[in-house]
Amino acid sequence: xxxxxxxxxxxxxxxxxxxxxxxxxxxxxxxxxxxxxxxxxxxxxxxxxxxxxxxxxxxxxxxxxxxxxxxxxxxxxxxxxxxxxxxxxxxxxxxxxxxxxxxxxxxxxxxxxxxxxxxxxxxxxxxxxxxxxxxxxxxxxxxxxxxxxxxxxxxxxxxxxxxxxxxxxxxxxxxxxxxxxxxxxxxxxx
Numbered sequence: 305x306x307x308x309x310x311x312x313x314x315x316x317x318x319x320x321x322x323x324x325x326x327x328x329x330x331x332x333x334x335x336x337x338x339x340x341x342x343x344x345x346x347x348x349x350x351x352x353x354x355x356x357x358x359x360x361x362x363x364x365x366x367x368x369x370x371x372x373x374x375x376x377x378x379x380x381x382x383x384x385x386x387x388x389x390x391x392x393x394x395x396x397x398x399x400x401x402x403x404x405x406x407x408x409x410x411x412x413x414x415x416x417x418x419x420x421x422x423x424x425x426x427x428x429x430x431x432x433x434x435x436x437x438x439x440x441x442x443x444x445x446x447x448x449x450x451x452x453x454x455x456x457x458x459x460x461x462x463x464x465x466x467x468x469x470x471x472x473x474x475x476x477x478x479x480x481x482x483x484x485x486x487x488x489x490x491x492x493x494x
Contacts, residue, residue: 312336319387320379322372325353334398339363339390341375362394 308314315321315336323329325345330353333340340363345354357363366372379387399405411419 320376322366322376325350325357327353330357331399331402334362334394335400337391337394337398339379339387339394341366341372341379343372360393360397362390362397 305314311332315332315338318336318338320341321329321333321336321338322341322343323333325342327350330340340357342354342357342363342365345351345365354365358365364371364375366375378384379390381387
């Protein structure tokens with residue numbers, strides 16, 4: 305597949321994951337209740353991750369391709385007891401809310417006033433709505449700038465890729481849910 309942006313969906317659609325012993329991937333696999341086949345690790349830095357996977361029986365370490373294929377066959381065999389056991393262990397060991405626990409622990413070091421201010425941030429859907437409003441106001445600013453520019457400058461301004469993309473996106477019939485600005489575009493609009 306190469307680089308993908310829908311990794312959570314791909315992991316949830318999988319029966320098993322084959323990966324190196326990176327801590328992020330191991331935790332994501334556990335959150336998806338996936339048995340893990342480790343195909344490698346960084347000595348020193350990731351050795352503890354290998355020990356964690358083996359000790360909790362949520363996966364195996366494949367030192368070569370033969371071990372990898374054998375382990376995969378054992379897991380995907382219909383009615384595999386190994387698969388059931390490792391999935392159950394992944395459910396037991398998984399802490400899908402761990403990032404929130406860590407954030408709350410860090411917030412505990414802030415003064416109470418700062419804690420309450422941070423906890424009163426807007427929900428994600430309001431932030432999306434706010435971004436949509438920002439795009440509309442950006443388009444209005446661009447129109448105002450266009451009107452104030454001399455005729456020659458207006459031509460080069462209209463050729464700007466950011467302005468062309470915004471104009472296309474805000475044309476009638478263009479669904480607003482498809483509006484996606486790149487980071488490089490956003491800095492030009494601010």
